[in-house]
Every structure is written in C-alpha cells, then in structure tokens.
Amino acid sequence: MRTQPFNRIRNIRVGVPLLALVWLAVTTLPFLFVVATSLKTQDETFSSPVWALPAHLYFGNYAAVLEGPYFTYFRNSVFVVGVSVVLIVIVSAMAAYAFARMRFALNRPLFGLIVAGMIVPLHATLVPIYLLTRNLGLYDTPFALIGPYVALSLPVSIFILTGFMRQIPRELEEAAQLDGCGPFGIFWRVFFPLSGPGLATVAIYNGIGLWNEFIFAYMLTSTSEHRTLPLAVWDFQGQYSSNVPAMLAVVTLTSLPLIVAYAFGQERVIKGMMAGSLKG
Structure with missing residues (x-):
C-alpha cells in the first residue's frame, strides 16, 4: 500500500x-x-515531399522579400504597434489604479463591464470600425489601426493590471498620502513604478498580438505604403498561383522579432498573467 x-x-x-x-x-x-x-525553390516545393529538407539552401526568397517593400511594412508595424502599446500601457494602468484603489459607487459594475469586453467577438466590430474610420478620414493610414488596437486591447490589459495593483501594500499608499501626494502623485510615484512586471506583461502580451494582427490591417489599409508586416505575404500571391517559399520567408522574417522578444520576456508574461488572475 x-x-x-x-x-x-x-x-x-x-x-x-x-x-x-x-x-x-x-x-x-x-x-x-x-x-x-x-529555403527551397518554388519548383522544389511542389516536386519534393512536403516534409523533405531542401536539397540546396536557396536564399533567393529572402533576397526577393528584402528587395521589395518589406522594410516599409516593417516600419509601419513598428510605428503602429509601438504607439498602440504605449497608449495601452498608460490608459490601462490609470484605469487599473482607479479600480484597484479608488472607492466609488460604480466601481464593480464598471469593472465587470470592461472585463465583459473580453468576450466581444472581434468580427462583430469590423463594420462599425470600418465606417467610423472612413467617416473620420483615417482610412489607409497607420492611424486607422491605432484606435481599434488600443480599444480592443484595453479589457484584458485592465484585468491584468487591476489584479496586480491590488497586491501592492496599502501602507505605501498611506505613506505617500502623508507626504502630500494626491491621487495622481500616488499613481505616478508609487503604483506605476511598482507595477513594472505587470506593465511589461501587458506590453509584451499586446505587442505580440498586435504584431501578428491581420484582419484590421487588411480591412483598414489598401496600399503597401501604409500596410503592416502580416500583409506582406500578399506581394507574393497572384491571381492563379502563389510563391509559397517567398511567402514563408516573409513569415519567418516576421516571426523572428517576436521569438526574440518572447524568449526574454516569457517569465514576466507568465507572472503577470498569474497576478492578474488572483483576487485581491
């Protein structure tokens, strides 16, 4: 036994x-x-078994990708994702501080409403966002993507940071009040710095998701001058055929920055998600 x-x-x-x-x-x-x-030629891709290794390493696909508008796509992705992540971190941190520390009548209902936004189907927002972007004159510009990216990322970001900030000791808040800090001073000098791991989690989590985002980038932009990296594969797709190796070269080059970022930030993502799931 x-x-x-x-x-x-x-x-x-x-x-x-x-x-x-x-x-x-x-x-x-x-x-x-x-x-x-x-790393295969297009002929070898269709003539050899799917899982077969390339007979010879062919880097012509990467050369073709880099000679095209790849760096324009890359620049647009860095700008859109960078601005969106900064706005997400700032706005969600302020909202999380209010929900975690401020007492007001609609605290719980508003927090529940925001968290409920996590279950809103993405595709249900496509038509309204498209019409709004058209009416605002932002269609086919990088700024057309920033608004939807920020709005759709706030629910999960606020959820994570609220749980994180609830774990910060109240003694620190009281000490800051004794030093004469108001609500904004307490947030900026105490809660924002101490929420570093949670903020890093939100930044990495949303950065990875927005870097790979396709549907809004496809719907709200129409020219290569303003499109982002997930749409670079369309440059190698014709009406009757597709250059599959070149498309996968784009996928490889697009994935490398994410792999590096996640390799260095995976522990913070896991810790932040665990903190956000705890009830303070």
Missing part, C-alpha cells in the same frame, strides 16, 4: 517531461517546416 504514493510520484516525474517534449514538438515542428520550405 505504501508503494502507491511512490508510484504516483514516479509516474508524474516521467509523465511531465514526456508531455513537455510532446508540446515542444507540436510548437517547434511547424516553425521548422516554415524555415525549411522558405
């Missing part, structure tokens, strides 16, 4: 690494497939 707990512990020790290896294969193999296919 005593051996049963030991058997369970042994099974857990064996099972968890196996599951981790399976998950590693599931997440890594598709990316390796994309990279390998991007």
Whole structure:
C-alpha cells in the first residue's frame, strides 16, 4: 500500500517531461517546416515531399522579400504597434489604479463591464470600425489601426493590471498620502513604478498580438505604403498561383522579432498573467 504514493510520484516525474517534449514538438515542428520550405525553390516545393529538407539552401526568397517593400511594412508595424502599446500601457494602468484603489459607487459594475469586453467577438466590430474610420478620414493610414488596437486591447490589459495593483501594500499608499501626494502623485510615484512586471506583461502580451494582427490591417489599409508586416505575404500571391517559399520567408522574417522578444520576456508574461488572475 505504501508503494502507491511512490508510484504516483514516479509516474508524474516521467509523465511531465514526456508531455513537455510532446508540446515542444507540436510548437517547434511547424516553425521548422516554415524555415525549411522558405529555403527551397518554388519548383522544389511542389516536386519534393512536403516534409523533405531542401536539397540546396536557396536564399533567393529572402533576397526577393528584402528587395521589395518589406522594410516599409516593417516600419509601419513598428510605428503602429509601438504607439498602440504605449497608449495601452498608460490608459490601462490609470484605469487599473482607479479600480484597484479608488472607492466609488460604480466601481464593480464598471469593472465587470470592461472585463465583459473580453468576450466581444472581434468580427462583430469590423463594420462599425470600418465606417467610423472612413467617416473620420483615417482610412489607409497607420492611424486607422491605432484606435481599434488600443480599444480592443484595453479589457484584458485592465484585468491584468487591476489584479496586480491590488497586491501592492496599502501602507505605501498611506505613506505617500502623508507626504502630500494626491491621487495622481500616488499613481505616478508609487503604483506605476511598482507595477513594472505587470506593465511589461501587458506590453509584451499586446505587442505580440498586435504584431501578428491581420484582419484590421487588411480591412483598414489598401496600399503597401501604409500596410503592416502580416500583409506582406500578399506581394507574393497572384491571381492563379502563389510563391509559397517567398511567402514563408516573409513569415519567418516576421516571426523572428517576436521569438526574440518572447524568449526574454516569457517569465514576466507568465507572472503577470498569474497576478492578474488572483483576487485581491
């Protein structure tokens, strides 16, 4: 009978690494497939087995991508995502401070309403946002994307930061009040600096999502001068055929900044999400 707990512990020790290896294969193999296919010629892509390695490394696809308007797409993505993330962090931090520390009659109902925004289907907002962007004269500009990106990212960002700020000791807030700080001073000098891990989580989480965003970028822009990286694949798609290796070269180049960013920030993302899920 005593051996049963030991058997369970042994099974857990064996099972968890196996599951981790399976998950590693599931997440890594598709990316390796994309990279390998991007190093093939178009003829080799259709004449060789799908999972076959390239016979010779062909970098012409990457040269074709970089010679096109890739850097214009890259510049637009950096601008749109950068401005959007800064606005998301500032606005969500201010709102989270109000919900976490300020007492007013509609605190809980408003917080519940904002959190409910997380379940609004993205596609339900396409037509209203398109019409609003047209009426404001922002269609086919980088600024057309910033508004929807910020608005749709605020619910989850406020949810994460509110849970994070509720864990900050009230003694620090009281000490700042004794020093003569008002609500904004307390937020800016105490809560904003101490929420660094949560702010980093929000920035990385939203940055990754917005960097890959496709549907709004496709709907609200129409020229390569203002489009972002997810739409660069359209430059290699014709009416009757597609340059698949070149398209996957675009995907590879677009994914590399995200892989690097997430490799350095994954711990903060996990910690921030865990903090946001706790009830203060």
